[in-house]
Amino acid sequence: MTQSSSAGLDAALASGLAADEYALIVKRLNREPNAVELGVFSVMWSEHCSYKSSRRHLAKFPTSGPRVIQGPGENAGVVDIGDGQAVVFKMESHNHPSFIEPYQGAATGVGGIMRDVFTMGARPVALLNALRFGDPSHPGTRRLVAGVVAGIGGYGNCVGVPTVAGETNFHRGYDGNILVNAMCVGLADSDKIFYSAAPAAGLPVVYFGSKTGRDGIHGATMASAEFDTDSEAKRPTVQVGDPFAEKLLIEATLELMASGAVAAIQDMGAAGLTSSCVEMAGKGAVGVELDLDAVPQREENMTAYEMMLSESQERMLAILKPGREADGQRIFQKWGLDAATIGRTTDTGRIVLRHHGEIVCDLPLAPLTEDAPNYDRPWTEPVRQPHLDPAHIPAPTDWEAAVLTVMSCPDVASKRWIWEQYDRHVMADTVEDSATGADAGVVRVHGSAKGLAVTSDCTPRYVSADPYEGGKQAVAEAWRNLTAVGALPIAITDNLNFGNPERPEIMGQIVKAIEGMAEACRALDFPVVSGNVSLYNETNGAAIPPTPTVGAVGLLADYDRRAGFGTAKTGDTLLLLGVSRGELGSSLYLRECLGREDGAPPPVDLTAERRNGDLVRNLISEGAIQVVHDLSDGGLIAAAAELALASDVGVTLDATSAAHAHAFLFGEDQGRYLIATAAPDAIIDRAQAFGVPVATVGHAGGEAFVSGPLFSIPLARLRDAHEGWMPGYMDRPA
Amino acid sequence: MKAVVHVFLKPGVLDVQGKAVQSALHGLGWGDVDHVRVGRVIEFDLAGEDAADGKARVEAMCQRLLANPVIEGYRVEIAP
Amino acid sequence: MKAVVHVFLKPGVLDVQGKAVQSALHGLGWGDVDHVRVGRVIEFDLAGEDAADGKARVEAMCQRLLANPVIEGYRVEIAP
Amino acid sequence: MRAAVVVFPGSNCDRDCKVALERSTGADVTMVWHQDTALPAGLDLIVLPGGFSYGDYLRCGAMAALSPVMTEVKAAAERGVAVAGICNGFQILCEVGLLPGALLRNAALRYVCKPVDLDIVNTQTRFTAAFGGRREATMTVGNGEGNFFADEATLDRLEGEGQVVFRYKHNPNGSSRAIAGIVNPAGNVLGLMPHPDRAFEPALGSADGALVFQSVMASV
Ligand SMILES: Nc1ncnc2c1ncn2[C@@H]1O[C@H](COP(=O)(O)OP(=O)(O)O)[C@@H](O)[C@H]1O
Numbered sequence A: 001m002t003q004s005s006s007a008g009l010d011a012a013l014a015s016g017l018a019a020d021e022y023a024l025i026v027k028r029l030n031r032e033p034n035a036v037e038l039g040v041f042s043v044m045w046s047e048h049c050s051y052k053s054s055r056r057h058l059a060k061f062p063t064s065g066p067r068v069i070q071g072p073g074e075n076a077g078v079v080d081i082g083d084g085q086a087v088v089f090k091m092e093s094h095n096h097p098s099f100i101e102p103y104q105g106a107a108t109g110v111g112g113i114m115r116d117v118f119t120m121g122a123r124p125v126a127l128l129n130a131l132r133f134g135d136p137s138h139p140g141t142r143r144l145v146a147g148v149v150a151g152i153g154g155y156g157n158c159v160g161v162p163t164v165a166g167e168t169n170f171h172r173g174y175d176g177n178i179l180v181n182a183m184c185v186g187l188a189d190s191d192k193i194f195y196s197a198a199p200a201a202g203l204p205v206v207y208f209g210s211k212t213g214r215d216g217i218h219g220a221t222m223a224s225a226e227f228d229t230d231s232e233a234k235r236p237t238v239q240v241g242d243p244f245a246e247k248l249l250i251e252a253t254l255e256l257m258a259s260g261a262v263a264a265i266q267d268m269g270a271a272g273l274t275s276s277c278v279e280m281a282g283k284g285a286v287g288v289e290l291d292l293d294a295v296p297q298r299e300e301n302m303t304a305y306e307m308m309l310s311e312s313q314e315r316m317l318a319i320l321k322p323g324r325e326a327d328g329q330r331i332f333q334k335w336g337l338d339a340a341t342i343g344r345t346t347d348t349g350r351i352v353l354r355h356h357g358e359i360v361c362d363l364p365l366a367p368l369t370e371d372a373p374n375y376d377r378p379w380t381e382p383v384r385q386p387h388l389d390p391a392h393i394p395a396p397t398d399w400e401a402a403v404l405t406v407m408s409c410p411d412v413a414s415k416r417w418i419w420e421q422y423d424r425h426v427m428a429d430t431v432e433d434s435a436t437g438a439d440a441g442v443v444r445v446h447g448s449a450k451g452l453a454v455t456s457d458c459t460p461r462y463v464s465a466d467p468y469e470g471g472k473q474a475v476a477e478a479w480r481n482l483t484a485v486g487a488l489p490i491a492i493t494d495n496l497n498f499g500n501p502e503r504p505e506i507m508g509q510i511v512k513a514i515e516g517m518a519e520a521c522r523a524l525d526f527p528v529v530s531g532n533v534s535l536y537n538e539t540n541g542a543a544i545p546p547t548p549t550v551g552a553v554g555l556l557a558d559y560d561r562r563a564g565f566g567t568a569k570t571g572d573t574l575l576l577l578g579v580s581r582g583e584l585g586s587s588l589y590l591r592e593c594l595g596r597e598d599g600a601p602p603p604v605d606l607t608a609e610r611r612n613g614d615l616v617r618n619l620i621s622e623g624a625i626q627v628v629h630d631l632s633d634g635g636l637i638a639a640a641a642e643l644a645l646a647s648d649v650g651v652t653l654d655a656t657s658a659a660h661a662h663a664f665l666f667g668e669d670q671g672r673y674l675i676a677t678a679a680p681d682a683i684i685d686r687a688q689a690f691g692v693p694v695a696t697v698g699h700a701g702g703e704a705f706v707s708g709p710l711f712s713i714p715l716a717r718l719r720d721a722h723e724g725w726m727p728g729y730m731d732r733p734a
Numbered sequence B, C: 001m002k003a004v005v006h007v008f009l010k011p012g013v014l015d016v017q018g019k020a021v022q023s024a025l026h027g028l029g030w031g032d033v034d035h036v037r038v039g040r041v042i043e044f045d046l047a048g049e050d051a052a053d054g055k056a057r058v059e060a061m062c063q064r065l066l067a068n069p070v071i072e073g074y075r076v077e078i079a080p
Numbered sequence D: 001m002r003a004a005v006v007v008f009p010g011s012n013c014d015r016d017c018k019v020a021l022e023r024s025t026g027a028d029v030t031m032v033w034h035q036d037t038a039l040p041a042g043l044d045l046i047v048l049p050g051g052f053s054y055g056d057y058l059r060c061g062a063m064a065a066l067s068p069v070m071t072e073v074k075a076a077a078e079r080g081v082a083v084a085g086i087c088n089g090f091q092i093l094c095e096v097g098l099l100p101g102a103l104l105r106n107a108a109l110r111y112v113c114k115p116v117d118l119d120i121v122n123t124q125t126r127f128t129a130a131f132g133g134r135r136e137a138t139m140t141v142g143n144g145e146g147n148f149f150a151d152e153a154t155l156d157r158l159e160g161e162g163q164v165v166f167r168y169k170h171n172p173n174g175s176s177r178a179i180a181g182i183v184n185p186a187g188n189v190l191g192l193m194p195h196p197d198r199a200f201e202p203a204l205g206s207a208d209g210a211l212v213f214q215s216v217m218a219s220v
């Protein structure tokens, strides 16, 4: 048997492979790989491409359902929305690149996720972003926020896809590793979905888009490695996004697809040309032969290694049907894109690369994909936090200060400073967005009465305290946010952001969070159709809070029958649906007012969640209610205050009969909705008939946010606190 | 003293502006134009008379603010 | 030949970027910095050896594309 | 009404403009490619849509202004055909010289997307007649370089000649004298930063934009 040389092993270790992985490669090949081949292995077997630490656990997700056309495994998930149409979506992280170069890192994250969606034949129609930054007082945070937000806007605005929703958290746990998760949602005809598997041998492999440079070489392996103080030095050349090129690429790709020339197609994302051609040939069980001299190159003297590992942006790889290359050329020329036929599919089951007339790589495809490592990493059961009894949690001494503290804390304060930098209206189909006062963004399905509702959710402090319950909660909150606008939740994508999986306690978080998410997905008929895993989010051994972000899509049959929380009127009664026990464990009240981050998070009763949500959705679709807000961070206080601010009307809450007013008002019990209605009796009857607990908790009117005798805060003051934090933080002089 | 700072993308970093300007100039008939690069220039006055000291201060400004050292390089000139 | 084109906003046109850079530099402790102006610099190669002819061509490029005469002025330098 | 929407590489409101025109006026809308050297016959309105033509990488609108089709648009404007440049289209009209002034970086140096309340300064133009004397409108803006600039003399002339059509109630981007939209002296060329193409039916938050297109229709 071939032994690995020490030089070969050193090169493998430097490229991010483990010693036993290298030994396995040598065994499979029965020889040592050359440098190009090693590069190909290193990216295909990276965590980012192979999911080697998470694969067996991801298998626990429910991924099918009557509407699911394509679950995980393609560039994006595809779900039927009736009338021959499908919604196509996925979420992806660009955490490390955004930490290194916030503007370009975030911009290229948006570009990358859009390509995953239009590669499937869908026109992107909505973008979302889920952001986690370090503590606002950390010296790097402000620059990162400014750069990331400008980058997301700079890219999405230019391409012309509205950014309609998102979430933003701040916590010192992200000081050294911010999270930038971007989601794209697209629309396609359900019989015109495009896939990546090469259907046959002998077909031309066509490269189109921007030229290849030395950008981001080893980005994929980098995204799979822990940060240390050295990572400055091993920084790859940063990828720069060209949103104009992306816009042209979308139009050209969709036109090429419509022309009938495409047999298979795949974007070049992380690990660029390597992963796209290996996956296309591998999935199609064919082979591929490329002539690298034909690759459009931006720089001189590029090596085969550099071309195969480059992460230059805005590039696509298509396998065309026989005789259709001229169609491609005409379209690429119209849109001013570089393009070239760089190879053919073969029947050898191998990837063969030629450069300057020599074969520089000749590998069997099977080991690259099928034999990629699949680890069962050891994990330990997370330590559970004790349940907190509200009787033992102090109530505020100054209620007004407590309310203002929660409403102006970085996690709850208005993110207007962020979303006003995003074009939310381009495509002229946005009916709810970050600005309008609704729990989810809603875009119309162009030319129809249907609407798509979109949201992204995760409460990392719950996942930290209890990964299983926190995982459930992330899914349930997304489901609830879609329901609160009246949409039927249909499927999710996810972005699992964690620390180093080689540490058993981190692996325990991953395993339990996935299991909790999977349970919620099953109970709510909410399959996972795509997703992304980002591990090794650690700096010098300190891991991020576990952050399994859920991106979810719901369907409105008639977008006119929807709800928001910006139209409550004087005289409306406020009803609270769901059970309020006063859960203060891991709540914002505890953290922001008492400086404590402990206690079991609120449990999610999935049966009640579903029952309550189904009632709310029915009431909205019947037109019985129009003003709905789910309860989440900050409990009833935050929900009622947000409703008051969005509707520009005072709100009075009655907490006099609660055993513990602070637990009632700030508790974060799950599965609850706040409704404002002029006809409460009918709604109460319906709730009782449906078996949903309902209580009258106040009314709208006046110009203050009040809970007598505890506090009375003029709306203007509340608004200043809520709106003021972020501009005050971002715009103060350097 | 007067400082002039030129900031350009580092070699190898995609210069989308340069690319766009080059193709526009070609489209307008100036086909011989090549290697277009677009950068920023920042000019300002600063106190003092000592050019070497001025240069050191402006370089510190470049590091902190005027250039993005991850992707950009800069050149500082000081004139009396 | 090598052409270097500097494009600046005309006096009288508010240079918001220059103003922002100035206030950021002041905030970072360089309070003596004044009259900051931010412009664009465009560098490229062009064929030929005759500097005067090159300059005329590049000025035509400025007129047509590289600068907007309503708000911007420009300066052309040609090096061999 | 016959209308054309010009599509530049990087335009991203071209479809929005087409749909807005069709829904608010029933117009017959043709999409015209930037490299076309002729416009359809019998046009009543040409729209230059929003977006980032050529990426706006040098200066917004600069490269689009040099597109072959702009020669035709200029000729049509001189013949009196109505031309509306929205957002990037406004920038292009300034670059090509059909309108005075220029659009600079926003004063806050940030892109801004928000609903804006507008005063209709001149209700008698080809683009505002259908407002029926109403002096206010609501639309949304979305721009990074919407800060209208012209020298004082030009601004005075614009105001004096009734060429200022829309003014922001709360200036979102630093525009001189809060100007949001202007017309040329002949009154047939409009440039505006707010998007009537995103405000043509109540579901979008405002239907006031439809009135801009209906005004043009009423004038033909
Ligand atoms: N990064 C962001 N991008 C776009 N919108 C955002 C972002 N962060 C927050 N928002 C918007 O701010 C509002 C409040 O966010 P959040 O408190 O997370 O909502 P919820 O808890 O109801 O999911 C939502 O409309 C959300 O879409």
Ligand SMILES: [Mg+2]
Residues within 6 Å of the ligand: A439, A481, A630, A632
């Ligand atoms: Mg919500």
